[in-house]
Amino acid sequence: MPDWIIVIIKSVALLVILFTFTKILGSKHISQINVFEYISGIVLGGIVAIHTIEPDLNITYAIIAMFIWFLIPYSVERISLKSKAFRNFTEGKSTVFIQDGKIMEDNLKKEGYSSDDLLEKLRNKDIFLASDVEFAVLEPDGSLNVLPKRENKPLTAKDLGITLAPQKEPQTVVMDGNVLYESLANLNLNKSWLEAELAKLNVSIENVFLGQADTDGQFYVDLYDDKIAVPSPSEKPLLLATMKKCQADLELYALSTENVTAKKMYQQNSKKMQQAINKIETYLT
Structure with missing residues (x-):
């Protein structure tokens, strides 16, 4: 058999094995690797590379070596789930850099960080004054998590005493011109609703590259034809405007009628409508 065919067969076979091992190790192995996992990944890749470009090498040896280097990190990961001490050894521990607003210089030196390195990490978090930080910790993966002092935190609805309605994540209901029925069901919507929304926009579903809906039933679309302008959802502003018109x-x-009973009824309902507007205006704007 020609060498080039052997190279192709071995490349495909080893790639499939490497992909399978990576999937078994899980997504954590890809997104947050520690030093041990990093070394294992390099070795596995090296084994595949060497046995791919050398047709004379026995592929059985490659599979055995890959299995060993897969088994080691897999076993380490399982043991780490049961033993915190072992997990700290293999994955490392978090290191506090700022506590109670004070920089921990000894911890910086221990991790090999200078003051410039710390300031750079803080700037990555949009913080330019170290004195604005209450607590900062260096995670084992090298990222810095920061807790700003309370007076430097952005205001939230809770801080302002505003109660917001629960909101689920938006769902993609149309992709590449195809309806995603499961996403519609997650929002308690159906195809009839989707067709009605598309009719409002005067577009067909085949022309929709991406369509998304939120829990309020607001529908956002992006068309294949970028020259066609699609209006933004207007249900909320229209509802608020209609309520204000009713109140007015x-x-x-109430002002135009001479009937005392009717005047009182209009005034009472006007106050109720205004109270309803005050409660939901923030939600609709």
Whole structure:
């Protein structure tokens, strides 16, 4: 058999094995690797590379070596789940850099970080004054997590005493011109609703590259034809405008009628409508 055919066969076979081992190790092995996992990954890749470009090498030896280097990190990961001491040894521990607003110089030196390195990490978090930080910790993967001082945190709805309605994640309901029925069901919507929304925009589903909907039923689309402008969802502003018009009409009716009973009814309903507007205006704007 020609060498080039052997190289192709071995490349495909070893790639499939490497892919399988990586999937078994899990996504954590890809997104957050420690030093031990990093070394294992290099060795596995090296084994595949060497046995791919050398047709004379026995592929059985490659498979045995790959299995050993797969088994070691896999076993280490399982043991780490049961033993914190072992996990600290293989994955490392978090190191506090700033505590109670004070920089821990000894911990910086221990991890080989200078003050410039710390400031660079803080700037990556959009913090330019170290004095604005209450707590900062260096994670085993090298990222710095920062807790700003309370007065430097952005205001939230909770800080302002505003209660917001629960909200689920938006769902992609159309992709590449195809309806994703499971995503529609997650929002308690159906194809009839989707067809009605597309009719409002005067577009067919085949022309939709991507369509997304949120928990409020707002529909956002991107078309294959970028020259066609699609209006933004307007249900919320229209609802708020309609409520304000109703409230204004009730006030107008109260002023224009001479009937005492009718005037009182209009005034009461106008106040109720205003109270409803005050409660949901923040939600609709």
